Amino acid sequence: MKFVSKAAAFGAAAAISATGLVAATGTTADAATVSVNYNCDLSQFGPLLGGQPTTQTITAAYAIPAFPSTLPGLKTVPATPITAKITVPPAVSAIITGGFGGHISGSVNGNAKFGAQAVASKLTIPDQTIPASTPPAAATVNASGTLASFTPKTAGANAFSLPASVTATLSGATVSCVADSSTPVSLGSIAVTPEVLATAPKKVKAGKAVKIQVTSTTLTGKVVAKIKKKKVGKATLSNGTATLKVKKGLKKGKNKIVVSVGSLKQTVKVKVK
Structure with a gap:
């Protein structure tokens, strides 16, 4: 039972670590410690509770690395x-x-949660000993794990929060825990700047069109391709993607094609054989 409660708190820790994950990209904020209470359903261990409530609250103190106020989409x-x-x-x-x-x-x-995206946390509680005492005393358990990588996809402010619930698997038992309203799971918000990602083949044969694939789940609208400031192709983003076919303006040898969506630009290099 105790294992379960601790595990639940650990899940929250992973979420907070998500903030730390962002910190890896560069930071201006200071690190902080955040505590979250989780209510765990331990009804399956009723007889072992000795008449105590079947819902027990654990407190998880998470060390949160600093993280930037903005991330590139x-x-x-x-x-x-x-x-x-x-x-x-x-x-x-x-x-x-x-x-x-x-x-x-x-x-x-x-x-x-990062915006509407779920960011998985996988945590492990290594084998630890809790000494017996009379009467029983509160105990502290150390936990460690990782928060999965994620790719910001929505431009603008994205709310960042710890898991609202976690599931612990301990000694063959599965326990569910839910964050208590007294300790909000919100970590604030991080702004995501819109970006465009364009890919093209490195080489094409003379006379063949260059197929440029554009992806931007943060932007909408027209995509334009230019060679030396001259428009050579256009398309419209649909469901975050667009395909440009560029044939005119290409010369034998190395070519630089500038792909833009609004004010955002990216250059792809193609060699014509």
Whole structure:
């Protein structure tokens, strides 16, 4: 039971670590510590609770690395390691010492949120010992794991938050935990700047058109291709993608094609054989 509670808190830690994940791209903010309470349903361990409430609250203190106020769209934020200190109440400690031999270990899964995107957190609680005491006392467990990489896809302000719920699998038992309203899971918001990603073959035969694939889930509208400031192709983004075929304006040898969506520009290089 205690294992479960700790695991739940650990899930929250992963979410906060998401903030740290963003920090990996460059930062101006200071690191911080955030505590979140999670209510865990331990009804399946009823007899071990000794008459205590079947819903127990754990507190997870997460160290949050600094993160930038803006992120570039369509640029993947790498996965980042997570650490957390999770405090469980005496009732949960009693279950661990009395029903699980004083050991806790397992895994916790949850989803942080970045805008409308789910960012998976996969956490591990290595085997740790909780000493027995009379009366039972609160205990602290250390946890670590990673928050998955993610790619910002929506331009503008994106709310960043910890998992609103987590699922822990410990000693063969599965437990669900939900964040308490007394400790909001919101971490604020991060602005995503729109970007365009254009790809083209490195080489084409003379007389053949160059096919340029454009992707931008943060932008809409017209896509224009130019060679030496002369328009050589156009298309319209549909569901975040567009395909340009450029044939005129190409010369043998190296060619630079500038692809633009609004004020955003990207250059692709193609060699005509």
